[in-house]
Amino acid sequence: MIPPRHVLAWAALALVALAVTAYVETQLSGYARTVVGFAGISAILVVSLSFSNGLTGLFSLGHPAFMMVGGYVAAVLTFPVSRKGFMLPALPEWLAGAELPLFPATVAGGLAAALVAVVVGFPVLRLRGHYLAVATLGLIIIMRVAVNNADGLTRGALGLNGIPRLTTLWVILGWLAATLVVCWRLKHSSVGRSLMAIRENEMAAACMGVRRASSKLIAFSVGAFFAGVGGALWAHLLTNLTPGSFDLVLAFMLVVMVVVGGSGSLGGAVVAAIGITVLREVLRPVEQAVGAYGLVQIIIAVLLIATLLLRPQGFFGSAEPAFLRRDTRDRKTKPGRKNRPPEGPGRFPEHTAKQEARHEKA
Amino acid sequence: MSGAYVLQQLVNGLVLGSLYALVAVGFSMIYGIVRLINFAHGDVMMVGAFSAYAILTAFGLPLWSAVLAVLTLGAVLAMLIDAVAFRPQRGAPQVNGFITSLGVAILMQNLAILTLSGQPRPFNVPGWLKENIGFMGARMTVLDAAIVLVTLAVLGALVVFVKRSRAGLAMRATAENPLAASLMGIRINRAVATAFGLGGALAGLAGLLWGARAGQIDPLMGFLPGLKAFVAAVIGGVGSLPGAVLGGFVVGFAEVLFVGLLPPLYGAYRDAFVFGLLIVILLVLPNGLLGRSVEDRA
Amino acid sequence: MLWLDAIDVWRGPSQVLRQVSLRVEAGEIVTLLGANGAGKTSTLLTVSGHLRPRAGRARLAAAGREADLARLAPPQIVAAGVAHCPEGRQVFGGMTVLENLRLGAFLRRDGEERADIDRMMGLFPILRERSSGLAGQLSGGEQMMLAMARALMSRPRLLLLDEPSLGLAPQMVERIFDVITRIRDTGTTVLLVEQNAAMALEIADRAYVLESGEIQLSGPAATLVDDPRVQEAYLGVLPAPAEPGPADGRLS
Numbered sequence A: 001m002i003p004p005r006h007v008l009a010w011a012a013l014a015l016v017a018l019a020v021t022a023y024v025e026t027q028l029s030g031y032a033r034t035v036v037g038f039a040g041i042s043a044i045l046v047v048s049l050s051f052s053n054g055l056t057g058l059f060s061l062g063h064p065a066f067m068m069v070g071g072y073v074a075a076v077l078t079f080p081v082s083r084k085g086f087m088l089p090a091l092p093e094w095l096a097g098a099e100l101p102l103f104p105a106t107v108a109g110g111l112a113a114a115l116v117a118v119v120v121g122f123p124v125l126r127l128r129g130h131y132l133a134v135a136t137l138g139l140i141i142i143m144r145v146a147v148n149n150a151d152g153l154t155r156g157a158l159g160l161n162g163i164p165r166l167t168t169l170w171v172i173l174g175w176l177a178a179t180l181v182v183c184w185r186l187k188h189s190s191v192g193r194s195l196m197a198i199r200e201n202e203m204a205a206a207c208m209g210v211r212r213a214s215s216k217l218i219a220f221s222v223g224a225f226f227a228g229v230g231g232a233l234w235a236h237l238l239t240n241l242t243p244g245s246f247d248l249v250l251a252f253m254l255v256v257m258v259v260v261g262g263s264g265s266l267g268g269a270v271v272a273a274i275g276i277t278v279l280r281e282v283l284r285p286v287e288q289a290v291g292a293y294g295l296v297q298i299i300i301a302v303l304l305i306a307t308l309l310l311r312p313q314g315f316f317g318s319a320e321p322a323f324l325r326r327d328t329r330d331r332k333t334k335p336g337r338k339n340r341p342p343e344g345p346g347r348f349p350e351h352t353a354k355q356e357a358r359h360e361k362a
Numbered sequence B: 001m002s003g004a005y006v007l008q009q010l011v012n013g014l015v016l017g018s019l020y021a022l023v024a025v026g027f028s029m030i031y032g033i034v035r036l037i038n039f040a041h042g043d044v045m046m047v048g049a050f051s052a053y054a055i056l057t058a059f060g061l062p063l064w065s066a067v068l069a070v071l072t073l074g075a076v077l078a079m080l081i082d083a084v085a086f087r088p089q090r091g092a093p094q095v096n097g098f099i100t101s102l103g104v105a106i107l108m109q110n111l112a113i114l115t116l117s118g119q120p121r122p123f124n125v126p127g128w129l130k131e132n133i134g135f136m137g138a139r140m141t142v143l144d145a146a147i148v149l150v151t152l153a154v155l156g157a158l159v160v161f162v163k164r165s166r167a168g169l170a171m172r173a174t175a176e177n178p179l180a181a182s183l184m185g186i187r188i189n190r191a192v193a194t195a196f197g198l199g200g201a202l203a204g205l206a207g208l209l210w211g212a213r214a215g216q217i218d219p220l221m222g223f224l225p226g227l228k229a230f231v232a233a234v235i236g237g238v239g240s241l242p243g244a245v246l247g248g249f250v251v252g253f254a255e256v257l258f259v260g261l262l263p264p265l266y267g268a269y270r271d272a273f274v275f276g277l278l279i280v281i282l283l284v285l286p287n288g289l290l291g292r293s294v295e296d297r298a
Numbered sequence C: 001m002l003w004l005d006a007i008d009v010w011r012g013p014s015q016v017l018r019q020v021s022l023r024v025e026a027g028e029i030v031t032l033l034g035a036n037g038a039g040k041t042s043t044l045l046t047v048s049g050h051l052r053p054r055a056g057r058a059r060l061a062a063a064g065r066e067a068d069l070a071r072l073a074p075p076q077i078v079a080a081g082v083a084h085c086p087e088g089r090q091v092f093g094g095m096t097v098l099e100n101l102r103l104g105a106f107l108r109r110d111g112e113e114r115a116d117i118d119r120m121m122g123l124f125p126i127l128r129e130r131s132s133g134l135a136g137q138l139s140g141g142e143q144m145m146l147a148m149a150r151a152l153m154s155r156p157r158l159l160l161l162d163e164p165s166l167g168l169a170p171q172m173v174e175r176i177f178d179v180i181t182r183i184r185d186t187g188t189t190v191l192l193v194e195q196n197a198a199m200a201l202e203i204a205d206r207a208y209v210l211e212s213g214e215i216q217l218s219g220p221a222a223t224l225v226d227d228p229r230v231q232e233a234y235l236g237v238l239p240a241p242a243e244p245g246p247a248d249g250r251l252s
Ligand SMILES: Nc1ncnc2c1ncn2[C@@H]1O[C@H](COP(=O)(O)OP(=O)(O)OP(=O)(O)O)[C@@H](O)[C@H]1O
Pocket: A345, C011, C012, C013, C014, C016, C034, C035, C036, C037, C038, C039, C040, C041, C042, C043, C087
């Protein structure tokens, strides 16, 4: 499947990832490990968001909502039985007595998120591009309100703390690899191709008999599953959860990473996620030192806007970074055509963006 | 539940609905002409509120000057955002503009936090605005009445402008078909700027009124009302001005009645309710209450 | 009136016009023929300022002197007397017929719009009947008439027509071509893009044939009608069957 000369590239990449993980995990401070962990989790989130948004041409902002579901479900499952009684009094019997290891709890979190995605996606995915974005933003707000008000299960706005710190960098690396493999395979499977067809032209895909409702739902729930996983890992890395952490700003950060990485490009998503997370964590102490609160987000917002204005297809378009490309056909496709983002050309005449402005001045 | 109580809720709904309508109309106009969901629209409202605060509290100038200032500032700011962030990518897919607007929103909020601090500030208005004039037994302040009347007057003027003026004609033509509008000799960038300007002016005004009614302002104050105004615009039928006004009142009333008429337990679900309403309405009436079924509204 | 001088035009990643040269003199009807995708619409869009040539010169006689099209924004080109009646009509469907006509005169402020609207309604009586109805509710042919009337409302000196006969019944096509000749007779120059080559060549003075973005043939319309290449490619010259054969009416 993978051309032989790419095997080398893959092996090298895997080795570097393993080496970095081993180094950080054993040699660096807890803070550095947390930062690298964040970067890894962000990569999981961005790859899955890029997968579902980029491939379907749908634009969902709902990842934080799914993270919230995955995070709380997993945290409730791993929470020490001894403390469940007084912290989470409303848990049903079978949950109150259970204390699972991280892996099954993470899977359960992911599945719960995917389930929510199926239930919500069924009506919501029928909405057109923009509406979906606002509806999924609404989903974040709805979820947050729900978590806030289910005190007995989640401790509400107080937040759930004392979650065991079970997430290691190895776990994150493993899940990142899983996310990449699943998304990669799906992207190149027949489902992936039908998704691409939707993205290029919804009408044509419908005529070709692509079952777009179910294809979209698959993409949406696969994305949600990994968002749930990301939420679970996050909960067990930070050791506490509050509904407020899963807000619009988080959605925004993920969108920035997708855009900068190039929507639809999984490799680009990883690079952007790691780069921007590290950038943010490096800048954060600066922000605090000079007392310039908001600075980090300003920088990231400017980065986003600049990317959209100067390089709207992102840094990798929807193709993968050169050495990772799957076959030669991908590579030959002209970036201009292939990277045209979903929805086709805008409705404005071609001259309006720059030329009319220039001529009006003249 | 007494009749007076219900009436009180209706008055509250009317006032809240007016504010949503003011913001929603701008949303709808901008969407109608560039098919852009402008997340930054609510933040123009926030800037309006802060400018009004500066004029009234810091400089102690009279109320009418604050009104003029927020109208002008809102218009200029919105047109500036259009020129810098949106115009250069007008030919690009719609999603890009939408993501850009998210960036602009975050940028504006954080610039405000950076320069003004994230702390809420009290927004004081002249005492006479707070006097209760009553409305059939329900409590209604001068400010409440002013909000409703100003909204109606401004929206009326807007309708006349859009229907009768040359710039309004150009705007409508561009909203409908930019290429054809350009073939008529309409400067479509200017028509788009008009829509942003008008929408921004209304949002600025809404900021002043919102701040006055809430009694405090903060850098994030615009976001949720902005989103709800978008919900209102969608419910009314995005792109339709009467629809946006109607949607504003529907959301205002629905929200107030939801909180006011259900047991207090549900009050916490107020925001969830508004978005739930959006999803339901979009599924039942994809073009909103008054929207035309135009496929490229996508 | 209009001179295109070896222009190259690109749309996105692809070049759609190559070294196109073309001339339209005052008072002429010039027709531009070509297969689908040949670049006819792109040529007109270039003339009306919506596409910009990357190379070559495009000049327009405006207000008694020559102006470089590349220096003019679309509104200035309209003001200079060029009206472009686009492919597919593109009327403002959500606005009334009257508003559409007013928009045609958007740049005019000579106070005679009213009289011109009357004139247009004389030319196309259906528009009077439907003047307060929505343009989107007109039939295709009626919309075509509205689109032409709207273009004429700017009192153009040069009228660009993009496939005015598209999708119209033969009778309607006759009418439209009749109107085009009359427009020319009142002093408006016409650059006509058509699929209906036979009729276009009949009313045109000169013609150009565009093929994959390049001008292949040009000359007086009367000469081109007899050119075998034109006959084969655009006039579908086959011996007219005396009786419909069994294969008729079948797609082949
Ligand atoms: N918006 C666009 N972006 C990129 N290429 C385009 C665009 N519109 C048209 N083209 C390409 O430009 C070329 C010329 O198109 P044009 O519309 O000028 O042809 P035409 O001669 O008018 O054809 P028709 O008879 O079908 O109207 C075609 O190859 C077409 O694919």
